[in-house]
Amino acid sequence: MRIKLLSFIASLLLASVFAASCLDNDSDVEYSKDATIHAFAIDTIGYGTTYKFTIDQIGLRDTALIYNADSLPVHADTIIDRILVKTFTTASGVVTMKTQDGKNDSLISMADSMDLRKPLKVTVWSTEAYAGISNIKKNYRIEVRVHKHDPDSLRWNNLNAGIDNSMDGNQQSVLYHNNILTYGLAGGNLKVYTASVNAPATWTGNGIVMAGGNIVTTKVTSLVVFKDVLYATFEGNNQGYTSTDGLTWTPSSLTGAVRFLAPIPNADGTADAKLSYLKAGAANGGYTFETSENGTSEDYAGAEKEGLSAEEFQQFPGSITSYTNFKRPNGTKGTMLIGDDAPMPTLVGDSLVSLPWAYDEDKNDQGQAITRWVPLQPGSTLSYCPQMNHPTLIYYNDKFYLFGSGFEGAYISTSGRDWKKDPKFGFPQYAWGDQTVASTPVPEFRGRHYYSMVQNPANGYLIFMFGKEDVSFKETVTDPEDKTRSIVVREYKHDSEVWTARLNQIWFNVAKGIPVN
Secondary structure, eight states, rough: OOOOOOHHHHHHHHHHHHHHHHHGGGSSSOOOOOEEEEEEEEOOOOOOOOOEEEEEEEEEEEEEEEEEHHHHOOOGTTTTEEEEEEEEEESSSSSSEETTTTSEEEETTTTTTEEEESSSEEEOHHHHHHHTTTTOOEEEEEOBBOSSOOOEEEEEEOOSSSSSSTEEEEEEEEEEEEEEEEEEETTTTEEEEEEEEEEEEEEEEOOOEEEEEEESSSSSEEEEETTTEEEETTTTTEEEEEESSSSEEEOOOOOEEEEEEEEEEEEESSSSSEEEEEOOOOOOOOOOEEEEEESSSSSTTOOOOOOEEEEHHHTSOEEEEEEEEEEEEESSSSEEEEESSSSSSOEEEEEEOOOOOEEEEEEESSSEEEEEEOOOOOOTTTSBBBSSOOOOOEEEEEEEEOOOOOOEEEEEEESSOOOOEEEEOOOOOOTTTOOOOOOSSSOTTTTTOEEEEEEOOOTTOEEEOOOOEEEEEEEEOOOTOOOEEEEEEEEEEEEEEEEEEEEHHHHHHHHHOOOOO
């Protein structure tokens, strides 16, 4: 910025002479005592984005404050190191800042770029002060706020707690009565572990029994909460069950239910309107998509239903691992699910894919709801999500995220159909260097398989539960000397762990008082 100290002093002297000469004039000259900034704006950021600035005339002590309520994107400080101020509206038009030695004032020129990486202190002079007949002026502190963290990245926290080191294999978790219920095999029997969703570091475990005292020894293949009741199916048992405590399960009155798919909300999302499930017993060994408004009896019994043939059933998930509700462009609520790899997964070219299914509904001639689940085939061979084991699908910050065992990364979509790998929605990774085996616990997710996850709707936290595991995964390493690439096998061990994560954008929204949902 060019220093204009001499011209500023000269202006003040001329104004003083002018004011004195006016005392002999019949016409009085009126000067303003206004020493405030009326408007402030800087040049656009990035691709023409404009950020609004708030002017707090009270500020702190004797200094008013100008700041942007919506912080600039992370790394924007590389832009605002030299940026033009487009608007600086005052009554007098005279705004100064201290010279580098801090002893004198220099005029601010709108033609000069400024360095706004640090707060800037300026002084606004009233026209009275400009004319030299008073000392009315006002100090301002200009702060251009920049995000320190990428809003689309996750912030992680290890709770330094676990569930049960004897829990083996994949898990299923669900929110129920403000608690997390996590189901997993331990010692050959199915157990349920319970913790408060607001305090997921303390867990209690109990065995699972069927009515009559039979112990459950197989994993959960579907798990749904509908109208304050738990609905589940178990591997090797083509019978649906219900529970009100998560411990004791009784056969469901919904006969033929082989998978509970998801609760279906009203279009406005105010409540779960019906329970969707897959029923066996259709012609030619097929299955039908059914709904129940009360959870105990089939809707439109005897009516013609949409469904899957025995062959199509082979492409439907054998185990429902995740379902989510989402908001359509028209504002109504939709439902989507995903599951473990089907025996005959859909191909894109020669690649196996992870395929979400979306709930769809129509009316027959009698006005009855005809329900179906539709596979969301990717739009092209360049926009699919590769096959994942134990996939998790979430709708988070108005986008779909999909990840699974191995934790090599997450895929993102706005439609649930076309996917791309998201470099920002990442998982903790350890800087291995020359090591191949880690002897101490490390913040590393790659290679992990035994996990489950829930989302806290109140605060947007993602809560991950991991079982104890000896991990092995392959990593591509580039030699910095000759740029050749090689595959290195990494190995490490970890006990049962619980981690939380939250998207930085959610942190920003909470700080502003914006509701999570």
